[in-house]
Amino acid sequence: MRLLASSGQIDVNHPTVGTWPLQINVDTIYNTLIVCGILVVIALLLRRNLREGRPGRFQGAVEGIIEFLQSLIKDTLGTKPIAIAPIAISLFMFILIANFLGLLPIFKSPTNDINTTIGLAIFSIGLLHFYSVKFRGPVGYVKHYFSIVQPKWKGPWGWTRIVFALLEVIQEVSRPVTLSFRLYFNIFVGELMVALIISLFPAVIAPVPGVIWVLFSIFVGGVQAFIFTMLTIAYIAMGTETSHDDEHHEESGSGHHGGVPVATSDVARAA
Amino acid sequence: MTDKGLILGLSAVAAGLMLGLGALGAGIGDGLVSSRTVEGTARQPEARGSLLTLMFIGVGLIEALPIIALGIALLLLFANPLQPK
Numbered sequence: 001m002r003l004l005a006s007s008g009q010i011d012v013n014h015p016t017v018g019t020w021p022l023q024i025n026v027d028t029i030y031n032t033l034i035v036c037g038i039l040v041v042i043a044l045l046l047r048r049n050l051r052e053g054r055p056g057r058f059q060g061a062v063e064g065i066i067e068f069l070q071s072l073i074k075d076t077l078g079t080k081p082i083a084i085a086p087i088a089i090s091l092f093m094f095i096l097i098a099n100f101l102g103l104l105p106i107f108k109s110p111t112n113d114i115n116t117t118i119g120l121a122i123f124s125i126g127l128l129h130f131y132s133v134k135f136r137g138p139v140g141y142v143k144h145y146f147s148i149v150q151p152k153w154k155g156p157w158g159w160t161r162i163v164f165a166l167l168e169v170i171q172e173v174s175r176p177v178t179l180s181f182r183l184y185f186n187i188f189v190g191e192l193m194v195a196l197i198i199s200l201f202p203a204v205i206a207p208v209p210g211v212i213w214v215l216f217s218i219f220v221g222g223v224q225a226f227i228f229t230m231l232t233i234a235y236i237a238m239g240t241e242t243s244h245d246d247e248h249h250e251e252s253g254s255g256h257h258g259g260v261p262v263a264t265s266d267v268a269r270a271a
Numbered sequence: 272m273t274d275k276g277l278i279l280g281l282s283a284v285a286a287g288l289m290l291g292l293g294a295l296g297a298g299i300g301d302g303l304v305s306s307r308t309v310e311g312t313a314r315q316p317e318a319r320g321s322l323l324t325l326m327f328i329g330v331g332l333i334e335a336l337p338i339i340a341l342g343i344a345l346l347l348l349f350a351n352p353l354q355p356k
Contacts, residue, residue, distance in 0.1 A: 182335040189342045196345075220338075223331035230328060 014113060028113040035098045035110055065092070072230065076237045082131060084236060091120070092229040095183070099221030102191050103214055112188045114180065121180035124232040128175075132239040140242070145169065179231060186224050190217040278353050286344035293340035300333040 014025035046062060055063055066089055073085050095111060102109030110116045133141045145165040190213075197210050308326040312319050346352070 181339065182332075185339045185342045186335055189338050189345070192342075192345060220331075220334070223327055224335075227328060227331045 025113055025115065027108055028110050028116060031101060031108055032098075032110040032116065034107065035094060035101055038097050038101075039093060065089075069229065073233055076233050077240075078237075080135075080237075080240055082236065082240065084233060087127070088229050088233055091124070091232060092225055095120070095225035095228055096222065099187055099225055100218070102187060103217060103221070109187050109191065111183055112191050114184045117180040117184040118176070120183075120228070121176040124179065124228075124235070125176045127232070128235045128239045131236055135240040136242055175235065179228065183224050183228055186220050190220060275354065278351065282347045282351055282353070286347050289340045289344045289347075290337070293337035297333050297337040301330055304329040304333065 014027055017024045017026055042062070046059060049056060049059065051059065069089050069092060070085055073088060077084065098109050098111045098116075101107045102112060132144075136144060145168050146161050193213055194210065194217075197213060198206055201209060304326055308322050311322050
């Protein structure tokens with residue numbers, strides 16, 4: 001796929017190696033390794049300068065991110081024994097650094113390749129189904145699909161339930177698709193617009209829209225990383241709800257309303 | 272009119288419609304989210320932090336849709352898959 005622009009062509013193809021069953025996008029692998037390297041360097045630097053009690057600015061920033069995500073997980077999941085925090089924080093840091101890498105001149109985001117985002121989405125949805133089976137049991141997992149709604153008129157052989165179960169299956173399938181496409185298109189279009197602005201505007205005024213768009217891209221990169229993580233956590237929280245939890249929730253629900261926990265899962269339901 | 276010209280013209284119209292309608296929907300959605308955030312902050316100023324976080328989540332979810340439309344519109348304009356070679 002080549003994009004024709006006024007001055008020359010913008011190539012959005014990934015350089016590949018190999019043929020179809022084992023085709024490798026070289027630049028994606030390369031940039032993913034760079035992101036992993038950056039994360040390892042951050043972790044090593046942080047460990048070397050680790051100070052208990054009075055953290056430096058760098059340590060404070062990372063601790064702020066981790067504490068924010070931990071409190072979000074605690075609010076969303078409640079007291080369920082799921083060790084999701086390491087996975088969620090790793091996901092967030094990886095996607096954040098990956099989104100920001102593309103803003104540097106010679107690098108590209110690993111997340112501007114649909115393969116990366118689909119991989120991440122399959123991972124988090126696989127985790128959801130793993131925990132769903134673990135918490136509800138195989139029977140409860142299947143049964144859940146048939147107990148979404150209790151319509152007043154059940155119909156012969158309960159066929160309304162089957163229709164609603166089908167809708168629920170469609171929703172489950174659409175989750176990884178929307179998760180991956182949301183992240184991919186945001187980052188891909190962000191980088192494409194930078195290239196288009198450079199080639200469409202005269203060189204004298206190109207920096208003005210360019211800088212505005214890059215500032216917007218910084219915002220979008222952070223928000224999309226947070227949304228991916230938050231939706232993963234909220235999906236897992238919804239997928240591990242059991243009927244026992246619902247009763248408990250209604251008992252203690254009144255004190256909870258209006259805070260982050262209830263509302264975040266509401267946003268996730270709408271997504 | 273040649274096939275090529277027809278496809279090109281219709282693609283341009285489709286891209287315009289796509290961006291306009293996408294921006295319209297996203298504008299309405301963003302407006303609703305921000306107005307409710309302002310209302311909530313006015314009613315309960317101490318909830319500002321958590322409301323702001325929620326607003327950014329909502330705005331991020333909404334903004335993804337016009338950006339997907341922009342991606343498909345750019346694809347239609349500059350790398351049309353329907354265009355005969």
